[in-house]
Amino acid sequence: MKSIKYFIEYLFIKLLFLIFKLIGYGNASNLGAKIGSIFGPIFRSKKIIKKNIQNCLPNISNNDMDNLTVKMWENYGRIFSEYMYIEKFRSKKLEKFINIKGIEILEKIKREGKPVVFISGHFNNFELMAMQLELSGIKLSAIYRPLNNFFLNKTMENLRKNFICKNQIKKGIGGVREIIKSFSENYSIALMIDQRVSEGDKLLLFNNPTYTTTIPGQLVKKYKCPVVPIYIQRKDKIFFDMIIEDPIYFGDEENVKSITQKLNNWLERKILLNPEQWIWTHNKWRL
Numbered sequence: 632m633k634s635i636k637y638f639i640e641y642l643f644i645k646l647l648f649l650i651f652k653l654i655g656y657g658n659a660s661n662l663g664a665k666i667g668s669i670f671g672p673i674f675r676s677k678k679i680i681k682k683n684i685q686n687c688l689p690n691i692s693n694n695d696m697d698n699l700t701v702k703m704w705e706n707y708g709r710i711f712s713e714y715m716y717i718e719k720f721r722s723k724k725l726e727k728f729i730n731i732k733g734i735e736i737l738e739k740i741k742r743e744g745k746p747v748v749f750i751s752g753h754f755n756n757f758e759l760m761a762m763q764l765e766l767s768g769i770k771l772s773a774i775y776r777p778l779n780n781f782f783l784n785k786t787m788e789n790l791r792k793n794f795i796c797k798n799q800i801k802k803g804i805g806g807v808r809e810i811i812k813s814f815s816e817n818y819s820i821a822l823m824i825d826q827r828v829s830e831g832d833k834l835l836l837f838n839n840p841t842y843t844t845t846i847p848g849q850l851v852k853k854y855k856c857p858v859v860p861i862y863i864q865r866k867d868k869i870f871f872d873m874i875i876e877d878p879i880y881f882g883d884e885e886n887v888k889s890i891t892q893k894l895n896n897w898l899e900r901k902i903l904l905n906p907e908q909w910i911w912t913h914n915k916w917r918l
Contacts, residue, residue, distance in 0.1 A: 641782035651715040656725060659712040660869050667708020668701055675912045683911045687837040702907035706865065710756050714790060721762055721794040729759065733875030737767045746814050747878060748847045751861045752825035752898050753910040756871065760861050761796040761821045763873055772798040772813040774806060774822040814850060822846060824894055827915045832888050836895050841916050843895055848887035862901050865908055
């Protein structure tokens, strides 16, 4: 029964992808926003979203919460539509829509020739991070979480490997071995640190405990490498700022847990910059 449901979803999404491709980037993004605002609340739990927002913004009013939720779904829909334009972003046909700040940091990383850990979160079109890093000449492996819908997952994996980052590492125990191998071969790693995990350390995010990936902290301790945070924000609906921040170097006195908590603190600050541009649908605080 689940296979039938997944296949119907797959056919529906493939139809939408075709429509997005035919109507052009700007129109597709606007249509995606409308679709996200209408259909998003049907497929995701309003209760989880409300709980997540209250965890992070305890003083938010009901009206502001409703507005935040609507804008989040619009943003989610835009990201969905933009998958059909990843190839054009990759070929630089849409490069005017991405403003990269901190390109000199990438140039320095390339000159030094040592791998780093790039981190970000699901703030906006998060796929642009790995794509732009690889385009800039960084040797990169990107960690991803497979979709539950195995029909659609094949399409997304092909998109990611062909146009985002050719070295894709599946999240999970087996992926950890690949990460270590990749890093030892001088490939930097890119990952989203806000992905909900069932393993890792139980640390604070907005003063609430949540399982948090410790991969960046483990790599820092093993290889003495820096962490390079990247923040992507949407501007004027279809434009992006990709902000590459200065590398963070951790001292020998830091352990994996303290490093991971400091990265959670960074994540908090970035979420608060544009709360409507973070994806609030994951049941991240479920323990």
